Amino acid sequence: MLLLLRKDLFILRYYFLLVLLYVYLFGFLLFNNTSFIFVAALSAIMLMTISANLDSKNKSMIVIASLPVSSKSIVQAKYAAVLLFALIGIFVSVLVYILNSLIVGREMAYASSYVPIILLIIACYASLYYPIYYWLGFRASQVVSIITVSIPLVFIVTLSSAITDILSFSAAVNAAFLAASCLLLIVSYRLSIFFLERKGLA
Amino acid sequence: MKHIVYIYYIYIKQLSMVMQMNIILSNASNDPIYVQITQQIRSLILNGTLSSGEPLPSIRQLAKDLQISVITTKRAYEELEKEGLIDSVVGKGSFVTGINADFVREQRMKRLEQQMLAVIKEGKALRLSLVEIQQHIQLLYEEGDMDT
Amino acid sequence: MNDIIKLNNVSKQYKLFSIEPLSCTFKQGYITGLIGPNGAGKTTLIKMIMGITRPGTGEITIFGQSQSLQEAEIKQQIGFVSDECHYYEHLSIQSMKNIIAPFYKKWDDNAFSRLLDRFELSPKMKIRSLSKGMKMKLGLAFALSHHADLLIMDEPTAGLDPVFRRELLDLLAEIMLDERKSIVFSTHITTDLDRIADYIAFLHHGRLVFNESKEQIQERYVLVKGPLSLLEAPSVNAVFIGVRESLVGFEGLTDRGHEIAAIVGTSAQLSRPTLEDIMYFTARGGKSHAAAIT
Numbered sequence: 001m002l003l004l005l006r007k008d009l010f011i012l013r014y015y016f017l018l019v020l021l022y023v024y025l026f027g028f029l030l031f032n033n034t035s036f037i038f039v040a041a042l043s044a045i046m047l048m049t050i051s052a053n054l055d056s057k058n059k060s061m062i063v064i065a066s067l068p069v070s071s072k073s074i075v076q077a078k079y080a081a082v083l084l085f086a087l088i089g090i091f092v093s094v095l096v097y098i099l100n101s102l103i104v105g106r107e108m109a110y111a112s113s114y115v116p117i118i119l120l121i122i123a124c125y126a127s128l129y130y131p132i133y134y135w136l137g138f139r140a141s142q143v144v145s146i147i148t149v150s151i152p153l154v155f156i157v158t159l160s161s162a163i164t165d166i167l168s169f170s171a172a173v174n175a176a177f178l179a180a181s182c183l184l185l186i187v188s189y190r191l192s193i194f195f196l197e198r199k200g201l202a
Numbered sequence: 203m204k205h206i207v208y209i210y211y212i213y214i215k216q217l218s219m220v221m222q223m224n225i226i227l228s229n230a231s232n233d234p235i236y237v238q239i240t241q242q243i244r245s246l247i248l249n250g251t252l253s254s255g256e257p258l259p260s261i262r263q264l265a266k267d268l269q270i271s272v273i274t275t276k277r278a279y280e281e282l283e284k285e286g287l288i289d290s291v292v293g294k295g296s297f298v299t300g301i302n303a304d305f306v307r308e309q310r311m312k313r314l315e316q317q318m319l320a321v322i323k324e325g326k327a328l329r330l331s332l333v334e335i336q337q338h339i340q341l342l343y344e345e346g347d348m349d350t
Numbered sequence: 351m352n353d354i355i356k357l358n359n360v361s362k363q364y365k366l367f368s369i370e371p372l373s374c375t376f377k378q379g380y381i382t383g384l385i386g387p388n389g390a391g392k393t394t395l396i397k398m399i400m401g402i403t404r405p406g407t408g409e410i411t412i413f414g415q416s417q418s419l420q421e422a423e424i425k426q427q428i429g430f431v432s433d434e435c436h437y438y439e440h441l442s443i444q445s446m447k448n449i450i451a452p453f454y455k456k457w458d459d460n461a462f463s464r465l466l467d468r469f470e471l472s473p474k475m476k477i478r479s480l481s482k483g484m485k486m487k488l489g490l491a492f493a494l495s496h497h498a499d500l501l502i503m504d505e506p507t508a509g510l511d512p513v514f515r516r517e518l519l520d521l522l523a524e525i526m527l528d529e530r531k532s533i534v535f536s537t538h539i540t541t542d543l544d545r546i547a548d549y550i551a552f553l554h555h556g557r558l559v560f561n562e563s564k565e566q567i568q569e570r571y572v573l574v575k576g577p578l579s580l581l582e583a584p585s586v587n588a589v590f591i592g593v594r595e596s597l598v599g600f601e602g603l604t605d606r607g608h609e610i611a612a613i614v615g616t617s618a619q620l621s622r623p624t625l626e627d628i629m630y631f632t633a634r635g636g637k638s639h640a641a642a643i644t
Contacts, residue, residue, distance in 0.1 A: 068424075262526060262529065271546060
């Protein structure tokens with residue numbers, strides 16, 4: 001499983017720059033109160049999408065399937081990647097925060113709820129994406145994810161000018177967000193395994 | 203010193219003589235491939251090209267060299283083993299059996315007999331009498347004498 | 351002689367195509383060729399053996415272990431080459447090797463380098479710059495560099511020039527010098543198998559027509575060429591699996607090799623069919639033959 005995770009990171013290499021481009025766009029140029037959330041979630045989601053794209057474009061599934069790994073570990077690696085990409089996204093947001101205050105001299109909006117919200121968004125995306133990927137294939141998951149993710153994101157962006165510090169919730173709500181993220185991922189993982197067993201890898 | 207050099211020379215010569223066997227297969231022949239191999243190895247043994255005790259290539263090496271199936275070479279060697287011409291030792295390979303001139307002669311006589319029977323059978327089918335067949339053979343025998 | 355792969359009642363249903371429940375075994379130490387026309391189910395069968403697709407019914411046992419339960423362990427010892435093996439285009443061969451090598455306990459870097467040399471590939475080459483043939487060679491290099499005991503090849507020679515195909519056969523024969531190795535080789539280019547295969551499994555319309563040694567097949571199947579008049583006798587006609595009639599005679603395939611000489615006598619010419627002949631005439635004969643054999 002770890003080797004597969006390593007593989008996923010390895011193939012992303014230069015595409016990180018593409019992600020940074022969008023980070024610049026949304027973290028500096030289109031700066032607003034939700035930037036911290038947006039940059040983190042977008043980075044993670046982009047990494048997930050690019051990774052899936054690479055596997056699909058290169059039709060590498062057969063090679064991966066011939067490696068001495070169980071099909072379960074293939075799915076496990078995907079979900080481990082989700083967590084890793086989430087961490088990377090948050091890390092990037094923190095960097096943007098620091099750069100904004102040091103270089104641009106402005107304070108980026110941040111509240112303790114932001115991280116749970118980021119994780120929830122990422123969990124929603126991944127929980128929807130992967131089961132559909134294993135059930136209906138790459139195309140279907142692309143379509144579904146574009147629809148289900150772009151709508152709320154566009155929503156957030158357009159509303160963000162009206163939002164001052166609405167996105168700050170009590171510790172209990174934060175905990176609920178985190179729990180919901182975990183739950184979504186676990187259920188989604190089980191579903192992915194189920195579809196994989198039924199349909200196979202290719 | 204001379205003795206050592208001499209012994210070494212014999213050793214090298216033995217090594218270079220090993221696997222001097224040539225087997226040529228024909229696609230056009232109606233004989234199955236294993237039969238062709240058996241025939242050719244048999245000839246090589248009976249006419250002395252392969253001497254007794256000499257090792258034969260392993261069935262897999264032969265299969266690779268001839269670019270054919272291992273099952274075919276295996277079958278060919280099994281046939282030769284049945285005829286007593288080769289011995290297969292597990293782990294060591296196959297070797298030409300210890301045969302002497304009498305044995306070779308006996309084998310060749312057997313083959314000659316089979317050919318004679320075939321001649322007789324065909325002769326009878328063509329309704330030739332024994333005398334006619336004998337006359338024919340005499341003619342050919344003497345023609346052969348004049349050639350050689 | 352061990353069975354390296356055992357299929358027990360394995361079947362698969364797709365919308366437009368299915369594989370009938372079939373049971374067969376592949377023997378260790380030999381090259382088994384899997385032949386059949388396009389769409390016969392060869393690739394599906396291989397995918398099921400590799401665990402890429404799950405069988406609808408039945409079990410697959412490899413090296414005596416259950417495919418579904420010990421997938422990862424089994425694949426340590428399998429080298430897989432396929433027409434559909436694609437590597438990441440934006441990587442170099444070296445990078446791809448760095449991804450793949452750690453997966454295998456018995457990975458042999460020296461063997462890999464030697465193979466790259468033999469195939470005239472350089473580790474620095476980008477995968478997107480490789481031709482189809484070179485990609486296939488790369489796949490072979492990967493498959494042969496971890497001391498795999500079983501080599502499974504799905505259409506490995508499709509798209510390769512005839513020169514390299516012959517060299518590939520030489521390479522395979524070299525591998526087979528070790529009697530612990532086994533090769534399963536699926537192809538519709540049967541001339542390759544005519545030479546080196548030991549066993550042949552013939553798949554037709556999702557059905558296993560036969561799985562026998564090439565020797566047995568060559569004894570059983572006979573190609574008959576004769577005058578059209580010969581076909582008129584029903585006893586003769588019944589003997590053929592498939593027939594091709596023309597204005598100047600007919601060509602037919604029979605699987606009653608031992609009886610055919612007695613039946614047609616000297617009125618027809620008998621010869622050994624190639625695997626291609628067997629595939630062609632079985633397809634001509636249609637479903638009736640496949641049903642009769644099973």
